[in-house]
Amino acid sequence: MKALYFAWLRERVGKSEEEIQPPASVSTVADLIVWLSARDETYAHAFEKRNVIRAAIDHAHVRHDAKIFGAKEIAFFPPMTGG
């Protein structure tokens, strides 16, 4: 699946998107954040404020307990400031 990062999360991760292949044990958005954070210091830092990080699966907002099975695109971003 594709992972996308926006705003300061994108800056901290150092890229705007990448292909990821989490193991089957990673079943929710929260699991995926833990799995990404375990990669290295960069990801750990990017995702350290977990309670402010929002996620969307295939272009729809989801909560951290949402299942990621079947997702094509998962986006992570800080709270939105549009309008």
Next chain:
Amino acid sequence: MKALYFAWLRERVGKSEEEIQPPASVSTVADLIVWLSARDETYAHAFEKRNVIRAAIDHAHVRHDAKIFGAKEIAFFPPMTGG
């Protein structure tokens, strides 16, 4: 003083303005409505629905218990429907 009439009140009175000289005993807007209504059938009909008639003294909304002493212009009209 000058009396002005608007909308259906103007149509019922049959004129848009006139000079009036109420006696000193007519001290409030309510008194003035009674005094005008006593003139003839036309005024009596125009002012019959007293509780819906609004008044303004010298271009400011007033209640029926407002004093008319010193007023230059008293306007009577139905509830407004601007906007």
Next chain:
Amino acid sequence: MAGGAPKPSICVQREDFDAAAETEALCRGRADIGALASFVGLCRDEGGTLAALEIEHYGAMAEKEIERVATEALARWPLLALRIVHRYGLIEAGGRIVLVAAAAAHRGEAFAAAGFLMDYLKAQAPFWKRAHLADGSLGAWVEPKLADDEAAARWSAANT
């Protein structure tokens, strides 16, 4: 804002107005405005039964009364600019009747002021509408809606 409230710009006129130009003019050349809420009231044809509205007004009082209400809005909210235009005379179905445009730093204030002003214009500004029907006859004077008085009243209940 510390420099005091802006002077509201008010116009009571027979001519049509350019809602676009009016609102653009409020913001032109300034970068302190973050929110512009505007409202245009138009003449509905009521399903094809109404041809026009004739709007009678009390000329000597109308502008004064609108100014009074505008001053109240400026006292309640930190507005940066305010424009109100109200027409009178014959307005055909589809035509513009009234414009309120309120500019502020933030959207809450701009929206609240525009809503307040429209509620008060409906209830307090000396204008009376009469229908001209599509069949050529003269219709009735428009009756005020109870909802309009209630809409105006909620502003005195709040914030006092």
Next chain:
Amino acid sequence: MAGGAPKPSICVQREDFDAAAETEALCRGRADIGALASFVGLCRDEGGTLAALEIEHYGAMAEKEIERVATEALARWPLLALRIVHRYGLIEAGGRIVLVAAAAAHRGEAFAAAGFLMDYLKAQAPFWKRAHLADGSLGAWVEPKLADDEAAARWSAANT
């Protein structure tokens, strides 16, 4: 209205928009609209300290998300027309960022829908603002205001 809700017209674009032309277009040629409430959000210069805002957005999601919120507004209020434009990219101080224009028979619905849409765009639409400061340096990412989340939340508390 019995004919079903209108299709909202939504645009996510880099280019500036003509707020005037956008709102005029909504009402052109129709006489069933009695109320047009519109809102334009602009880039404030924050007392001269801010030169521009860079607006990052999630392109594949933005239009979809705005459409979802617009559909919700159309389900809540009997709107006759709805137009939303949201820009991204670099927007200089004084420039336009967002437009919401809601047309209805009566003013209450038009105002409510425009307010609802702005509250939801702030909280739900995938856009992120970053300041470019007047001294040439890159400023911080704009922090969401708690008030914005509360503003969006009040619409779920009401009407449910």
